[in-house]
Amino acid sequence: xxxxxxxxxxxxxxxxxxxxxxxxxxxxxxxxxxxxxxxxxxxxxxxxxxxxxxxxxxxxxxxxxxxxxxxxxxxxxxxxxxxxxxxxxxxxxxxxxxxxxxxxxxxxxxxxxxxxxxxxxxxxxxxxxxxxxxxxxxxxxxxxxxxxxxxxxxxxxxxxxxxxxxxxxxxxxxxxxxxxxxxxxxxxxxxxxxxxxxxxxxx
Amino acid sequence: xxxxxxxxxxxxxxxxxxxxxxxxxxxxxxxxxxxxxxxxxxxxxxxxxxxxxxxxxxxxxxxxxxxxxxxxxxxxxxxxxxxxxxxxxxxxxxxxxxxxxxxxxxxxxxxxxxxxxxxxxxxxxxxxxxxxxxxxxxxxxxxxxxxxxxxxxxxxxxxxxxxxxxxxxxxxxxxxxxxxxxxxxxxxxxxxxxxxxxxxxxxxxxxxxxxxxxxxxxx
Numbered sequence: 001x002x003x004x005x006x007x008x009x010x011x012x013x014x015x016x017x018x019x020x021x022x023x024x025x026x027x028x029x030x031x032x033x034x035x036x037x038x039x040x041x042x043x044x045x046x047x048x049x050x051x052x053x054x055x056x057x058x059x060x061x062x063x064x065x066x067x068x069x070x071x072x073x074x075x076x077x078x079x080x081x082x083x084x085x086x087x088x089x090x091x092x093x094x095x096x097x098x099x100x101x102x103x104x105x106x107x108x109x110x111x112x113x114x115x116x117x118x119x120x121x122x123x124x125x126x127x128x129x130x131x132x133x134x135x136x137x138x139x140x141x142x143x144x145x146x147x148x149x150x151x152x153x154x155x156x157x158x159x160x161x162x163x164x165x166x167x168x169x170x171x172x173x174x175x176x177x178x179x180x181x182x183x184x185x186x187x188x189x190x191x192x193x194x195x196x197x198x199x200x201x202x203x
Numbered sequence: 204x205x206x207x208x209x210x211x212x213x214x215x216x217x218x219x220x221x222x223x224x225x226x227x228x229x230x231x232x233x234x235x236x237x238x239x240x241x242x243x244x245x246x247x248x249x250x251x252x253x254x255x256x257x258x259x260x261x262x263x264x265x266x267x268x269x270x271x272x273x274x275x276x277x278x279x280x281x282x283x284x285x286x287x288x289x290x291x292x293x294x295x296x297x298x299x300x301x302x303x304x305x306x307x308x309x310x311x312x313x314x315x316x317x318x319x320x321x322x323x324x325x326x327x328x329x330x331x332x333x334x335x336x337x338x339x340x341x342x343x344x345x346x347x348x349x350x351x352x353x354x355x356x357x358x359x360x361x362x363x364x365x366x367x368x369x370x371x372x373x374x375x376x377x378x379x380x381x382x383x384x385x386x387x388x389x390x391x392x393x394x395x396x397x398x399x400x401x402x403x404x405x406x407x408x409x410x411x412x413x414x415x416x417x418x419x420x421x422x
Contacts, residue, residue, distance in 0.1 A: 019397050021242060085319050085322055127323075129323075182412065
C-alpha cells in the first residue's frame, strides 16, 4: 500500500513535468506528434524504473558515508558522496546505452518504436531528477522502484496529454506571436493547475 | 592562456566577437527561442535570491565547460564525445555544489536537486555540441557568457514578477507598502504555485515574438 501511495503521489501530485518542470526540453519538442510522444513516454517509464533502483544500490553500497565498509573495515571512514552527480549520470548514460543494445538485439519491434528516443533520454532532466530526488528522500529499495515507475508514468501522462491537446488545437486561431512555443507553455500551465486539484490524495 | 590560444590567424573584427555575446541575449535567446534549459530553470524562480544564484551557477559552469571543451575539441574522439562532455560538465557542477554548500548553505538547501540538474541542462550540452566543439576558445568563452546571460535574464524576469506579485517582496525586502494591504490589496497566491512560472514565461515569449516579428512560428 505504501508503494501504491508513492506511485500515485509521484504520478499525479508531484508530477515530474507539471510540478517540477523536469524534462521540459524534450517534453516541448516531442509533443508535436502523438505517436512520438507515446514512444518517448514509454521509453522514459522503462529507463526510470531501471535507473532509480540502480542508483539506489550504488548510493547504498558506494556513495553513502561509510558505505564502503562491506569491502573492508578500513574503508568505513571513507566518504565519497561528492561523486554523487558523476556516478548517477554515468549510470544513466551507460544504462541507456545497454538498454538500447539489448532491445535492439532481442526486441526489434520495440526497438523500432523506441529507437530514436533512447539516446535522447540520457540528457532528459526528468531521469537525473528522479535519481536526485531519490537521493534526497531516503527511500528503501522497494520504494525507489515505485518512485521510479511513478515518475516515469507521470512524464508519460503529461507528454501524451499535451500532444493530444496540441493536436486538437491545430485549427484554432491562436494569436500569431503566441503560436508554437508560447501556447505550449500556457497549455502546460493550465494542465499543471488542473493537476493541482489532486492535492491531498492519500491512500 | 585564452589570449594565446585565441590569437586569430584570420583577422576577426572586434564587432564579430561582440555578436557572440549579444546574439544569445536577445535574438537567439536560449530559453525563448532555442527552447533549451527550461528544465531546471522554472522551479527556482519563486524568489529572486535562488534565481540569482542559479543564474550565477549556470554562468560559471557554461563558461568554463565551453572553454575546456573548446581547448580539447581536436583530441576528443567523435564517438565518445557525449560522455566526455558530461564528465567535464559534472566536474564543474560538483565544484559549484561544494562551494554553495560551504558558503551559502541556505540557498543550497533551497535549490536542492536543481544544482545537480545543471548537468542535464540542455543549454550547456547544446552549446558544447553546437559551438565549443567547432570554435576557438575565446569565441567559446564569449558564447558561454552570452548564453548564460540570456538564460539569467529570463530567469530574473520571471523571479521578479513572481516574488513581487506572490509575496510582495524583492530579495526578501518588503516592496509593496503595508498601507496597500490595509486598503484591501492581497498577494496573488497563484504566483507562488509552480504553474505560474509557465504562465509568466509564456507571456514573455509572446511579448518577445510580438516585438521580433521574424521569430513567429509559421508552422
